Amino acid sequence: MVNPQLPTALFELEPLGLDLVALRESIMRHLTYDLGKTPQTATERDWFYSLTYAIRDRLVERLMETFHGYYQKDHKRLYYLSLEFLIGRSLINSLLALGLEKIAREVLPVNIDFDRLRVLEEDAGLGNGGLGRLAACILDSLATLDLPGYGYGIRYDYGMFTQRIENGWQVEHPENWLRYGNPWEFQRPEVIYPVHFFGWVVQFTDDSGQLRSQWIEADQVMAMACDFPIPGYGTRTVNNLRLWTAKSTRDFELKDFNEGNYIRAVENKTASENLSRVLYPNDATAVGRELRLRQEYFFISASLQDILRR
Numbered sequence: 001m002v003n004p005q006l007p008t009a010l011f012e013l014e015p016l017g018l019d020l021v022a023l024r025e026s027i028m029r030h031l032t033y034d035l036g037k038t039p040q041t042a043t044e045r046d047w048f049y050s051l052t053y054a055i056r057d058r059l060v061e062r063l064m065e066t067f068h069g070y071y072q073k074d075h076k077r078l079y080y081l082s083l084e085f086l087i088g089r090s091l092i093n094s095l096l097a098l099g100l101e102k103i104a105r106e107v108l109p110v111n112i113d114f115d116r117l118r119v120l121e122e123d124a125g126l127g128n129g130g131l132g133r134l135a136a137c138i139l140d141s142l143a144t145l146d147l148p149g150y151g152y153g154i155r156y157d158y159g160m161f162t163q164r165i166e167n168g169w170q171v172e173h174p175e176n177w178l179r180y181g182n183p184w185e186f187q188r189p190e191v192i193y194p195v196h197f198f199g200w201v202v203q204f205t206d207d208s209g210q211l212r213s214q215w216i217e218a219d220q221v222m223a224m225a226c227d228f229p230i231p232g233y234g235t236r237t238v239n240n241l242r243l244w245t246a247k248s249t250r251d252f253e254l255k256d257f258n259e260g261n262y263i264r265a266v267e268n269k270t271a272s273e274n275l276s277r278v279l280y281p282n283d284a285t286a287v288g289r290e291l292r293l294r295q296e297y298f299f300i301s302a303s304l305q306d307i308l309r310r
Helices: 019-035 044-075 090-098 101-107 112-118 131-144 255-256 266-274 286-307
Strands: 080-081 085-088 123-127 147-153 162-166 169-173 185-196 200-205 210-218 219-231 237-246
Touching: 019 044, 019 101, 044 101, 044 112, 044 147, 080 131, 080 286, 085 090, 085 131, 085 169, 085 210, 085 237, 090 101, 090 219, 131 147, 131 219, 131 237, 162 237, 185 286, 219 266, 219 286, 237 266, 237 286, 266 286
Parallel strands: 080 147, 147 237
Antiparallel strands: 085 123, 162 169, 185 219, 200 210, 219 237
């Protein structure tokens, strides 16, 4: 049997085209093989996801090319750490960066309105209009200037609150921006770091007579990475925004569950994962202020561990 030699790098593959025919083919492939739909059964949201995946493929090509260049040239890297990144909707931003907005309006079936499609994307409100938007603009600028910059933050389950008027009053509701998933991100379960809270340090002398220190009785939360490609405008540079989501070291206590204590069975998981649950926990209470401080320590610890590994 012939065993064909597989490509060993992205650069051995044929680059994805930026013309209408190539983009249409990519959209149809994603509609068929990723979503399991035909043009006759596809919803507007299916077309949105297919278009998004096709654009993301082209960003990933440039992302890998960019990172390969950074390592080949041994560039110094700039890291921007922020609790907030108001990146907004990524589809239009990516199309503009790639120069594909006009083609994207023509590539869809005639019965699919591009402007209706693009507003289906949830606004990734991971910050406010001041600091959060500034942080996102800094990442856009780094990529546009072809600078080796990385962003680090938190992947909040619920971002900026949704405002509604009820009985004449403004009422805040959670913004569930991940309700339909996030087609732009790459979850990295293999990139995970322990972050410790509380406990204390003990010192002892080892067998060789050296004074050692050990952190004991600490609560441990795992920080898992999720990556977002950040394209530069009119350039081939695509940088990365890495956001951390909190994962429990113990998902489930079977003993408590079997005893009928269903709440306590998932208590540790809930407490740990609250770290990345909500942007802006209410700091009017001591508990809220502590959660905010824990969020800051959580993402800084994970980011520094990742930077040192790199």
